[in-house]
Amino acid sequence: MSAQNPVPPRLHRFGNGFLDLSETIGHSTIRFFASVGRLAEFAGRAIVNLFTPPWFGRQIARQFVDIGYYSLAVVGLTTLFSGMVLALQSYTGFARFNAEGAIANVVALSITRELAPVLAGLMVAGRIGASIAAEIGTMRVTEQIDALTTLSVNPFKYLVVPRILAGTLIMPVLVLIGDIIGIFGGFLVSIYRLGFNAHHYVDQTIQFLEPIDVISGLVKAAVFGFIVTLMGCYNGYNSERGAQGVGAATTNAVVSASILILIFNYLLTQIFFS
């Protein structure tokens, strides 16, 4: 009679657990690709609107000031201390095999290629990405985006394009300033703390720094600026209702932008230097 029960209870439970697991994996995979698709569609719409009139000059100018000018202090401080600590760390490390002379190169290369773009990108993601998502998310929730449409103003052109355009164009400028401040930070520590010769240090920095080191960092900066503003706009635009919806949109904007920055940093480094 026991043959009538084809699956023993324990195995049955295992089977269910396995099905639940594969179902969960399947669902999250579908959700993941669906959101990648939605993001790609959003980015495509933004780019199409970027190249077609009308353009809202006032909005674009305001975003250049908001994203560029007001981020200067944050980016400047971040790169200044990074350059300083880099000089200090490489001194203590390189002193073990008498290579202290390489500090100038290490500082210049690390700052221009990696630290200035990545740290500035992450700081701007926290500062700008969050505020874009919160602002556009609140506009979504309070029907201000619908109101734009009913007043014959395309919300993509009015809200999304100015932010993405400003973010992409102004980030390289911010990073270039960050490069200079960061290298200057390394210089300060090397000269006043570690007792290097100022003339010699500057010479070494200039001699070993190739244009590609700086240019690769600036290209990264433009990509990161695009990522930060795109993720801010996308998450805000698709914000769910209520304070909780806007909060979630803000968190998602910062987290997704930060992760994408780190991933694209690796990919771009591989493209440039391999």
Next chain:
Amino acid sequence: MTEAFASQQEKTPKIELRGVKKSFGSKHVLNGIDLSVPKGSSLVIIGGSGTGKSVMLKCVLGLIHPDAGEVLIDGQDTSHLRGRKRDAVMGKFGMLFQGGALFDSLQIWENVAFGLIQGKGVSRKDAYDIAIEKLRAVGLPSRVAKLLPAELSGGMQKRVGLARAIAANPEIIFFDEPTTGLDPIMADVINDLIIETSKGLGATTLSITHDMHSARKIADDIAMIYKGEIIWHGKAADVDHSGNPYVEQFIKGSAEGPIKMEI
């Protein structure tokens, strides 16, 4: 010939919905809405929360694309229009949002003149004059023009919203719960302003509300929506003896009746 054409124009409803359907996932919100609003008249849609009123309004506005059916404005199907053609239709519309939906970073006059400056390319100076005139039309003094929306009370924000809706002299005005969140006296002031401004422009209006006092006051015709369908449509004067048990329960505001609240 031209006379025949003109009378044909008169007969074409300003707004017409034919079999409009909309679902979100497995949730069927609109199950085939048929409705028409003659030129110059005022239709108020009544119905409880979650019956599809807002979705229907957004379908007419083009903020949501219906899954099936047609939305005709002046006899032209607009449900699939995009880009410039969509903008041209939008130019006929004015909309008063439930929460006002004022742009909180802009001054009051910039809010009122927004569609004129950004949408129609009117110069800022001319737009300012029009904004002041429209603010006066809704009973607001010119000294509020330079304030920010957050500095105004709810009733004043509604008035600014109304001024913005009528700024471009629209042919059709939509009202989304115009009296919700206002005290009874302010609600009546807004009702009067709605009648005054829309009659002044000769505009066709479509409103949604669950405030029966407001509906009786501003409507020529009333339609009731329930579970995504129009279950009654008639003259505003007939609403009290509709013979429809759903309508009777709704206007009495009774918990007992054919409409069961899903809690």
